[in-house]
Amino acid sequence: MKFALQINASPYHSSTSFTAYRFACEVIxxxxxxxxIFFYHDGIYHAMKxxxxxxxxxxxxxxxxxLAKQNDIDLVVCISAAQRRGLVEENVAQGFRLGGxxxxxxxxxxxxxxxxxx
Amino acid sequence: MIKKYLFALQKPSYSGLxxxxxxxxxxxxxxxxxxxxxxxxxxxxFHLNNNQNAINSAYKNTATLFSILPTMDxxxxxxxxxxxxxxxxxxxxxxxxxxxxSRKEVTAFMSQFDLVFSG
Numbered sequence: 386m387k388f389a390l391q392i393n394a395s396p397y398h399s400s401t402s403f404t405a406y407r408f409a410c411e412v413i414x415x416x417x418x419x420x421x422i423f424f425y426h427d428g429i430y431h432a433m434k435x436x437x438x439x440x441x442x443x444x445x446x447x448x449x450x451x452l453a454k455q456n457d458i459d460l461v462v463c464i465s466a467a468q469r470r471g472l473v474e475e476n477v478a479q480g481f482r483l484g485g486x487x488x489x490x491x492x493x494x495x496x497x498x499x500x501x502x503x
Numbered sequence: 504m505i506k507k508y509l510f511a512l513q514k515p516s517y518s519g520l521x522x523x524x525x526x527x528x529x530x531x532x533x534x535x536x537x538x539x540x541x542x543x544x545x546x547x548x549f550h551l552n553n554n555q556n557a558i559n560s561a562y563k564n565t566a567t568l569f570s571i572l573p574t575m576d577x578x579x580x581x582x583x584x585x586x587x588x589x590x591x592x593x594x595x596x597x598x599x600x601x602x603x604x605s606r607k608e609v610t611a612f613m614s615q616f617d618l619v620f621s622g
Contacts, residue, residue, distance in 0.1 A: 393622070425524065425528075426520070426521065426524055465527065466524060469520065485531075486527060486528060486531040487531065487535075489528065489531070490531055490532060490535045490537075493506070493508075493618055494504055494506060494535075494537075499618055501620060501621060501622070
């Protein structure tokens with residue numbers, strides 16, 4: 386089954402992103418496919434290149450990057466939500482890309498299951 | 504491909520940029536020529552209140568934001584009856600025409616859509 390996700394929550398304000406991450410890992414474990422994750426609202430902060438949590442803390446940033454790299458997941462950050470919050474192209478972390486709401490709509494049309502977190 | 508989208512909104516007006524950004528998704532969905540419906544529940548019924556003064560807020564008047572929707576042929580706007588009554592609102596205080604859905608019908612109402620965006 387093809388999944389697409391939307392993440393609206395910021396990385397650390399709540400456990401929403403971690404819950405989404407655990408869900409994504411389980412989807413892949415169950416041999417389904419996640420082809421795109423769209424970061425919207427405060428979810429765009431996941432793509433901050435300069436985010437450097439302390440070494441003894443779980444890094445939700447690198448967790449998403451690693452999961453995406455290993456499973457060929459398209460991590461799209463809404464460009465208008467990002468620009469509003471000061472995230473511009475040169476500050477976007479590796480593995481993420483800026484995109485429009487058209488990419489979100491495309492994902493909802495192609496996915497068998499579309500899940501929104503936050 | 505055409506899917507039936509429902510935007511089931513619950514958050515109050517002026518919840519940061521939330522309302523403004525969800526309307527961007529609704530407009531994009533309409534631009535993709537999909538079937539769009541909106542259901543306003545709980546404090547989200549205030550979005551359509553035509554007696555808002557947003558001058559001293561950092562955000563746009565939500566009734567004005569919603570008034571753009573008919574220009575994109577988004578006319579299927581539903582309001583949960585009890586949410587409206589509990590907040591002392593009536594249909595003639597809303598900026599757009601709406602259809603009412605009672606609380607006990609909400610689950611069945613939602614089941615007719617392919618996708619439900621919550622928020």
